[in-house]
């Protein structure tokens with residue numbers, strides 16, 4: 001049994017997207033396994049040929065938000081909320097419809113939360129509670145926006161070990177399932 005319940009659709013596109021060039025630290029320490037499944041996956045930015053609108057929200061002379069459009073339709077937006085020059089949130093759009101957010105919650109340049117949308121509706125959240133990009137939880141949402149499943153990495157080893165199933169948007173899980181870990185090779 002797989003530890004991840006994957007949804008096809010937008011996620012298929014995401015899986016195909018290459019990672020953004022890794023920062024210095026990741027290049028040396030990240031293993032192939034981490035790149036594949038344990039780290040939050042970042043979608044590649046495609047901004048070539050797009051029209052760019054630069055916005056200086058706090059009027060300090062430094063651009064804080066970049067909005068990329070094609071024929072007037074938004075494609076990508078990059079936002080720097082704390083005005084330190086580092087992007088804190090990237091929003092992706094497909095055909096003008098919001099499809100994905102990548103959010104750096106603690107402003108260290110590493111994405112901590114990924115939100116995936118289908119038809120503008122949230123279907124999936126992946127989050128790293130260690131703020132190092134290691135994925136520690138995945139939440140799945142149904143067509144009514146109700147959370148129906150949470151996958152957790154309770155011991156922080158980067159592998160999902162618990163799946164909680166929720167009925168009708170209940171706060172308490174209907175079922176908690178432990179996932180046996182694949183035996184590691186020496």
Ligand SMILES: [Ca+2]
Nearest residue numbers: 058060062064
């Ligand atoms: Ca500014």
Ligand SMILES: [Ca+2]
Nearest residue numbers: 080082084086
């Ligand atoms: Ca920032």
Ligand SMILES: [Ca+2]
Nearest residue numbers: 104106108110
């Ligand atoms: Ca971060």
